[in-house]
Amino acid sequence: MSLAPQFRFRLYVAGNAHNSTQAMSNLKALCKTHLPDRHHIEVVNVFREPKRALADGIFMTPTLVKVSPRPGQRIVGTLSQKEPLLEALGLEACAA
Amino acid sequence: MNSLLPVPRSTTKAPTGITGLDEITGGGLPRGRTTLLVGGPGSGKTILSLQFLVHGAQECNEPGIFVAFEEASKRLIANAESFGWNLAELRSRKIVFLDAQPIPDLVQSGTFDLSGMLAALQAMTAKTKARRIVFDALDIVLALLPDDAARRREIYRLHEWLLDHGLTGLITAKAGADDTSSISEQQFGFMQFMVDCAVILNHTVVMGVSQRNLRVQKYRGSAFDENESPFLIGSGGIEVAVAHPLAERGIKIVNERVSSGVKRLDTMLGGGYYRGGSVLITGFPGTAKTTLSGAFAEAACKRGERTLFVSFDSDANEVIRDLRSVGMRLDLHVKSGLLRMASARTITGSAETYLMRIKTLSQEHKARCLVIDPMSTWSKSGNDQAAHSVAERLIDWTKCEGITVLCTSLLDELSRQAESSSQKISTLTDTWIDLNYVMQAGERNRGLSVIKSRGTAHSNQVRELILSDAGVTLSDTYTAGGEVLMGTMRWEKEAAERVAHEVTEVAAKLKRVRLDAEEAELVVRVKSLQVELEAKQVEKALLARTAEVRKGELSLGRTRMGQLRGADAVSVRKAPR
Numbered sequence: 001m002s003l004a005p006q007f008r009f010r011l012y013v014a015g016n017a018h019n020s021t022q023a024m025s026n027l028k029a030l031c032k033t034h035l036p037d038r039h040h041i042e043v044v045n046v047f048r049e050p051k052r053a054l055a056d057g058i059f060m061t062p063t064l065v066k067v068s069p070r071p072g073q074r075i076v077g078t079l080s081q082k083e084p085l086l087e088a089l090g091l092e093a094c095a096a
Numbered sequence: 097m098n099s100l101l102p103v104p105r106s107t108t109k110a111p112t113g114i115t116g117l118d119e120i121t122g123g124g125l126p127r128g129r130t131t132l133l134v135g136g137p138g139s140g141k142t143i144l145s146l147q148f149l150v151h152g153a154q155e156c157n158e159p160g161i162f163v164a165f166e167e168a169s170k171r172l173i174a175n176a177e178s179f180g181w182n183l184a185e186l187r188s189r190k191i192v193f194l195d196a197q198p199i200p201d202l203v204q205s206g207t208f209d210l211s212g213m214l215a216a217l218q219a220m221t222a223k224t225k226a227r228r229i230v231f232d233a234l235d236i237v238l239a240l241l242p243d244d245a246a247r248r249r250e251i252y253r254l255h256e257w258l259l260d261h262g263l264t265g266l267i268t269a270k271a272g273a274d275d276t277s278s279i280s281e282q283q284f285g286f287m288q289f290m291v292d293c294a295v296i297l298n299h300t301v302v303m304g305v306s307q308r309n310l311r312v313q314k315y316r317g318s319a320f321d322e323n324e325s326p327f328l329i330g331s332g333g334i335e336v337a338v339a340h341p342l343a344e345r346g347i348k349i350v351n352e353r354v355s356s357g358v359k360r361l362d363t364m365l366g367g368g369y370y371r372g373g374s375v376l377i378t379g380f381p382g383t384a385k386t387t388l389s390g391a392f393a394e395a396a397c398k399r400g401e402r403t404l405f406v407s408f409d410s411d412a413n414e415v416i417r418d419l420r421s422v423g424m425r426l427d428l429h430v431k432s433g434l435l436r437m438a439s440a441r442t443i444t445g446s447a448e449t450y451l452m453r454i455k456t457l458s459q460e461h462k463a464r465c466l467v468i469d470p471m472s473t474w475s476k477s478g479n480d481q482a483a484h485s486v487a488e489r490l491i492d493w494t495k496c497e498g499i500t501v502l503c504t505s506l507l508d509e510l511s512r513q514a515e516s517s518s519q520k521i522s523t524l525t526d527t528w529i530d531l532n533y534v535m536q537a538g539e540r541n542r543g544l545s546v547i548k549s550r551g552t553a554h555s556n557q558v559r560e561l562i563l564s565d566a567g568v569t570l571s572d573t574y575t576a577g578g579e580v581l582m583g584t585m586r587w588e589k590e591a592a593e594r595v596a597h598e599v600t601e602v603a604a605k606l607k608r609v610r611l612d613a614e615e616a617e618l619v620v621r622v623k624s625l626q627v628e629l630e631a632k633q634v635e636k637a638l639l640a641r642t643a644e645v646r647k648g649e650l651s652l653g654r655t656r657m658g659q660l661r662g663a664d665a666v667s668v669r670k671a672p673r
Contacts (some may be wrong), residue, residue: 010151012212014209014212014215017209017211017212019206019207019208019209020211022206023206024567025332026206026433032147032550036168046211046212046215046216047211047215049298050215050216050218050219051216051219053212053215053216054216054219054220057195057196058212058215058216059123059196059212059216059237060198060208060209060212060213060237060240061208061209061210061211061215063208063209063211063212070150072203073203074199074201074203075203075204076202076203076205076208076240077203077204077205077206077207077208078205078206078207078208079205079206080205080206081205081206082205084204084205085205086201087203088142088203088205
């Protein structure tokens, strides 16, 4: 476990929209279960930083971007469906 | 049905710059509202929406945003170059592309919304001051949403956003290829109710020929033409075919006549064809339809009028060569640039395509006279109904433009028997000339008759059409025993008349000679009598003199005798000498 890499996430949210807050809490829950103490979450509010969203090509909210470890990954949605999410993040094996 | 109503242009409409569509909608798409554009794959949605943005940016000073859900903007721009729209240049200032294609390895977990995109667009709109926005292939992103409720919610969100920002929106969406005439899917159904204007593009194949149609399904607060109109994707983008009501476009009616190129035919028609009129020449193959067309074209060029000759079936050079054999030098006019020959073998597609190409060509060439030989090809490569409507619009268009058009139409035995000229355009044209073969005494001769000629007292007689290396001539036909004589029979009749004429002439000549002789004889006789008269007069004078001399001699003799006898009372009379 100690060799396991640090996960850096960036979550694009649309202010306090329902989908976005849901994604936020789902992400936090996931990290708590699967990545305790080895994750970092950056939250980008597209309403506040539209230019950044534009530059990053974020059109659907919420969008979760896995910055590291490589390869990068994008997951769109409220993160309510666990299976595709864990598979995308390569965390399947650790699923309890 | 509504096409006859004059639709006023209004400031509440955003012109699309698309020929025909602005007429149908009475000025363009609803400004500040949302329009839904639905069509099957390849029906022209993207082109139409791009054209809408290009026109806005170039002509209306309305910058635009193109949100591409399906095709990458690079490819869109490359494709648009082929229409002559310089998007690369416009892109820098007037039109912004937003690549919003979902990435292929996108993972989805739970529902999402389009707030991110709208936020990005908001930033973009503020920067570019965009007035027009296109969401191309919104269905792609809607398909990712888990349920109808979510789709509905996002459509609603988008619509509200557009309204809030006063943007003229155009949303395109695919419709099922099988059922394109009605928007059946639920989410589109919902969209359809929500938007202010819905346009449906339809692409069907009729007898192997592609046929595109556009129909405005709804337009809140505006009158519009609700019929399906054929459209084309031409070299300059989309062009929608609309038959203009005549009253809307002031047509100048002129009494000017243009020569048909055949002197006698001009006489038959009372001076020629009407300028801006339409002429239909029907006939079997080989009845000299092309030759008459050529004569018309040549006459036009000789008057210095720019002419377009569209030849279907045969190559332009073939037409030139063939017509040269009847003394027409079209090649000279082609060289001088007055005449443009277009061979339709290079144009492929439906009747609609032909019409569009002909329009473009004649506009490029600034043609005043137009020849289409033969028009009947149209019904071959499309359904008859479409061909008829195209012919109708062609004649309508040439009338509006003041172009004199001559079309030929091939007839076959069947259609002649049915007495229907092909495409039924004979009812539309101003002049209808029929060429026919007359079979007689083992010969086939060409007969020409004017079936109708509007506004002209025209000859009712069938003339014989004679082709020679000197050109086309029309000859009077002889009627004998209720039958029209042509060809050799006409020639025989003519020859007989010639002989009869000669005989009378010779007889007259003979008589003249005889009279001359008689006259000469009389003159001679007069002369000899005169000589005789003179002789008589001389004789008479001589006689008188002799008598006097004798008298003198006699008296002298008597005196002498008296002297000799010594008579007294001598009175000597001196002799004259």
